[in-house]
Amino acid sequence: MNTPDHNLNKPAPLNIALVTETYLPEVNGVAITIGRMVQGLRKRQHRIHMIRPRQFKQDVAANEEGYTETLVTGMPIPGYPELKSGLPAKGLLMRLWKLHRPDVVHIATEGPLGWSALSAARKLNIPVSTDFHTNFHSYSQHYGVGLLKKPIAAYLRHFHNKAACTLVPTASLQQQLEFEGYRNVYVVSRGVDAELFHPAKRSAELRASWNADENTPVVMLVSRIAPEKNLHVVIQAFEQMRKINPLARLVMVGDGPARAELEKQHPHVIFAGMLTGEPLAQHYASGDIFLYPSLTETYGNVTVEAMASGLATVAYDYAAARQHMRHDENGLLVPFADTDAFVKLATGLISDMERVKRLRLAARETVEALTWEHIMGEMEAVLLDTVRTQGVQNVQPELSAAAD
Template identity: 45%
Template sequence: MRYGIVTETYPPEVNGVALTVQGLEHGLRQRGHEVAMVRPRHDGEAEPAVDTLLVRGAALPRYPGLKFGLPATRLLHNHWRQARPDAIYVATEGPLGWSALRAARRLGIPVATGFHTRFDDYVRSYGAPWLEGTALRWMRHFHNGAQATLVPTRELQAFLQTQRFRNVVRLPRAVDTVAFHPGHRDETLRREWGLDPHALAVIHVGRIAAEKNLPLAVRAFRELQRVRPEARFVWVGDGPAREALQRENPDFVFRGIKRGGALGRHFASADLFLFPSRSETFGNVTLEALASGVPVVAFDYGAAREFLRDGIHGAAVAVPDDAGFIAAALRLASDDALRTQMRPACREAVAALRPTQVADAFDRLLQSLTRSDSHAAPTVP
């Protein structure tokens, strides 16, 4: 089969959408399929890889280093008319994604879209709550133009169905349990953070931005610091809120963006992961922390709802109980024996999430769209 994937973010950009899309692409290629990528050109990028069409992009406001693709309906129509995919996956809802839907519709090529970002939550985080309804209607119009909308959790699937999104299909996520493993714990790295062997390392991994609800993580750390004064808060990632956060908290350890083995070592070398976001569609970092054997404090939705059991793998806090989040962080930070007991359970919670299984499910879903009955929602176990 020949598949097309359209995305407005892709590595070396570091975010959940980019990495998820890359994982799906690699999974299809490993199964023997041709995959034709369409994405914006990265700054300084010269020649594209084989089977990659680079399009014009523009900087994304408030997100340095990230772009959205400019409209390209005619270009995509001509490109796919010459090298027609059997099915197309559109991962992002930007101008390039809309162009892909229009071009595919004109050519009669079946399309699945990915629901990766809660823009209705984002507008509230950036001070425009009156736009939530508009954002949701805009997303519904986009995704209902495809034969299927892929989501990572049962919770999000149910929510979108109540909002009149059609053909919503759950495609589970996976985690690389080799890259993220407790065995990558690195005492040299912990010393770089300013920790002695028995001190507490609290970590946050992700974009440092307003929609991530980071002031709650800061409040939780300051409370637990009262009982664990030697604790250090390590931040992995970057974003528009980093400068102010670093200025206001000079004792925090900021490590910037980490990839590959370095990211695995940072996760495994921590003792507690605080994830206060309430705007994720999933939260891949939750799985990465669990695979690394690190107890997690997170709100009970997304990946936490699917895999995190309260009191066994950390704490799953009811939304939007900020006081409960802080209390959970304090409780886990205060109990070294409990966290030690949780570490193997965290690992076990995600040990069976194989990327090959996700690739197989994604492949079967795209193939189902090519059949004559593809207007019905396909099923993925």
């Protein structure tokens, strides 16, 4: 099932309570996607009340036309000290939503704050939609808690099945979750800022700083530098690529707990650190080949950002890569988790730069029409349908099921 049908007439603005445990200026795919969601829904005149953890001591809640915030207490997430998990806040949310009842509650993350929001909304009989953004159960094995994989997966299914619907970015993830017992899963894809991420941002000066001229193959990775991102595959592939062309360069953009050790072990790799906006766009566009070895994505924004920037991308055949790439037409798709195949395809690519040029052009053409404006139309349709459906059904609140 895809997104529900919706009336083409302009709908009345919704009052949307949006609950998330990560938001801008934090740099991760979820925060960036939620930022785009807020921007797109406000552009369509919907009113947003954001509930999120306080990110730092001086953090101040926004209060402007069409957009307000409530900040709650948070605690660092193990393995992600720069991110906060919101503490339970059911009582606060009950008071807030009794005073100013939203039309719909949309929950973007499944932590303690998300559970509180789900519980409060169900008790007040407010429609709820959720996002499935992160494979937390897949991450568990990378942080020494692999035994929790099954309980975490069960909790996530239980959480999302209490909502009216769950939104996912790809059809393949929809099918996977439905197979695992999730109900009412809709596909709302993700866009890309094709003006920001553009081949025209290519910088000869930046390439020169990497000791690369226009003919030097530059391999890019943009990622959190962390165990769950499977980065040893990129290192392995690049070592083979260097045997074919010793002048090749590898540039890693991002930060994380594995960076220090990788820098020590691989001094020839260029680590650019965390980048956003124009500097990030310039780094993407100044590369030639993009290697993305992660096996834990629900989507992978960086895949489409690389394609928009005109890079020949090698990625495993799932998530955004499966959604938007066609093998040897606009990128190279690798069988899931097949490290040998990944290394082989990447190595073959660097020995055929004419093929790289062809893939780069086709990649850019593929994502030019992947606008956030269209995606937000799909998102709006789901929220309107969720509100209408619960209004028609007049579902009674399930007080016992909603208890913390």
